[in-house]
Amino acid sequence: xxxxxxxxxxxxxxxxxxxxxxxxxxxxxxxxxxxxxxxxxxxxxxxxxxxxxxxxxxxxxxxxxxxxxxxxxxxxxxxxxxxxxxxxxxxxxxxxxxxxxxxxxxxxxxxxxxxxxxxxxxxxxxxxxxxxxxxxxxxxxxxxxxxxxxxxxxxxxxxxxxxxxxxxxxxxxxxxxxxxxxxxxxxxxxxxxxxxxxxxxxxxxxxxxxxxxxxxxxxxxxxxxxxxxxxxxxxxxxxxxxxxxxxxxxxxxxxxxxxxxxxxxxxxxxxxxxxxxxxxxxxxxxxxx
Numbered sequence: 203x204x205x206x207x208x209x210x211x212x213x214x215x216x217x218x219x220x221x222x223x224x225x226x227x228x229x230x231x232x233x234x235x236x237x238x239x240x241x242x243x244x245x246x247x248x249x250x251x252x253x254x255x256x257x258x259x260x261x262x263x264x265x266x267x268x269x270x271x272x273x274x275x276x277x278x279x280x281x282x283x284x285x286x287x288x289x290x291x292x293x294x295x296x297x298x299x300x301x302x303x304x305x306x307x308x309x310x311x312x313x314x315x316x317x318x319x320x321x322x323x324x325x326x327x328x329x330x331x332x333x334x335x336x337x338x339x340x341x342x343x344x345x346x347x348x349x350x351x352x353x354x355x356x357x358x359x360x361x362x363x364x365x366x367x368x369x370x371x372x373x374x375x376x377x378x379x380x381x382x383x384x385x386x387x388x389x390x391x392x393x394x395x396x397x398x399x400x401x402x403x404x405x406x407x408x409x410x411x412x413x414x415x416x417x418x419x420x421x422x423x424x425x426x427x428x429x430x431x432x433x434x435x436x437x438x439x440x441x442x443x444x445x446x447x448x449x450x451x452x453x454x455x456x457x458x459x460x461x462x463x464x465x466x467x468x469x470x471x472x473x474x475x476x477x478x479x480x481x482x483x484x485x486x487x488x489x490x491x
Contacts, residue, residue: 205444205448205449205450205451206451207438207444207445207450207451207452207453207468208451208453209435209438209455209461210454210455210461211454211456211457211458211461212456213456214258214433214434215258215261217433217454218261218262218264218265218433218454221265221452222265223264224266224268225265226265226270226429226430226452227269227270227423227424227425227428227429227430228270228272228273228420228424228428228430228431229266229270229271229272229273229431229432230272230273230275230416230419230420230431230440231275231431231432231433231435231440232274232275232434233255233274233433233434234246248286249288251288252288252291252295255292256295256299258433259296259299259301261433262433263301263335267335268336269336269340270334270335270340270423271304271332271333271341271419271423272332272334273307273330273331273333274330274331275309275328275331275411275415276289276328276331277289277325277328278290283321293331296333302333302337303332304332304333304337305332306329306330306331306332306394307330307394307395308328308329308394308395309327309328309329309330309396309411309415310326310327310396310397310398311326311327311328311398311400312397312398312399312400313399313400314400330396330415330419339423341422342421342422342423342424342425343391345422346391346418346421346422347389347390347392348389348390348391348392349388349390350389396415398414398415398418399412400412411439412439413439413442413443416432416439416440416443417443417447420440420443420447420449424449426447427449427450428449428450429449429451430444430450430452431454432452432453432454434454434455435454435455435460435464436455436464437460437463437467438453438465439467440453441464441467442467442468442471
């Protein structure tokens, strides 16, 4: 069964009010950064960003399941020669709102644009802040495991006596290891740094992220048949990826042009034929028209 991907035009603050509590399993989005997208969102000033974002985050929290996750891709801007603190201020404000700042993932842009500035180097990474409602939440760590790499064959070719027993750390960290346990493993758990290129294949949106970014978080924090929300969906990348992975999704954007682009992207995107499951349809009351 093909999963639904609904694109809704409007401000997510008002649009999400029509959805029931605890409806989504994952909120993953990249909102307009401070002073960006002035034509659509008014170009929110850095000093006003927290007050602008908090009411929307309150809606995200309301429609998110207790076991769900909220992933926020955002980056500070430079103003008057220094990094602005609005992202740090937002993190603190979200914690006061009731969110748990569970983790911070870094998106390393492997092919970031070259450039030179007198007091800094080019930006090669962005924040992906992970917030949850509770300390226990859905997390499918095995879904994002990575190949062990060539180091395994070199390291395990000749094991010493300290590699085949679990011993106390010699530096007093409290950790121990048994290197021999890795001998028959082909995959390992990843780190919290995502090494992804910036290409997205989308020329109609100035800030579209690559499909690999939402895909990683959708695989990690949801199961087939779950519901994904992108409240600043832009050109629809999150919904395209969610549909291809067998997840229902809702994308919201204030710009009618972006909504049209997102709908065309979804209509032209295939689903994974290898997904053999019957995804439950969303509750009728949740599908805003």
